[in-house]
Amino acid sequence: MTTSPPPAGPPSSSPSHLPLPYEETTDPHYAQEVVRNHALQQVKEDDYLIVFTCPRCGAAQEDPLFEPGFRSLRTAGAPAAGVAAASSTNTVLPMSCRCRGDIHAGCPDGRSGCGAYWTVEMV
Numbered sequence: 001m002t003t004s005p006p007p008a009g010p011p012s013s014s015p016s017h018l019p020l021p022y023e024e025t026t027d028p029h030y031a032q033e034v035v036r037n038h039a040l041q042q043v044k045e046d047d048y049l050i051v052f053t054c055p056r057c058g059a060a061q062e063d064p065l066f067e068p069g070f071r072s073l074r075t076a077g078a079p080a081a082g083v084a085a086a087s088s089t090n091t092v093l094p095m096s097c098r099c100r101g102d103i104h105a106g107c108p109d110g111r112s113g114c115g116a117y118w119t120v121e122m123v
């Protein structure tokens with residue numbers, strides 16, 4: 001009668017990484033979050049690393065990017081006051097969550113991530 005239940009709770013190396021079921025989904029907030037909360041590392045002259053946290057599952061990850069002349073990210077389709085849309089030569093960058101760890105149930109073979117995807121623009 002002295003047995004105590006083992007402490008519940010799954011082991012987690014990344015407490016902020018949510019074990020959501022895999023779902024291919026997007027939301028305007030995803031791009032906004034990533035634009036607001038990413039960090040850029042310049043690896044080589046035109047090689048960058050975008051360091052960000054998945055806006056859906058919260059996993060920290062990085063995305064390599066080769067883009068000469070690249071300066072920053074912004075939200076795709078964001079209304080730019082006073083700027084004519086026709087003058088836009090920005091490159092669209094599709095991004096998606098590629099977290100590792102197999103914590104998202106239903107993730108297809110050969111894929112990683114929670115399924116979240118979004119689009120930003122490079123300026």
Ligand SMILES: [Zn+2]
Pocket residue numbers: 017018054057058059097099100104113114
């Ligand atoms: Zn994840």
Ligand SMILES: [Zn+2]
Pocket residue numbers: 054055056057058059097098099113114115116
């Ligand atoms: Zn994710």
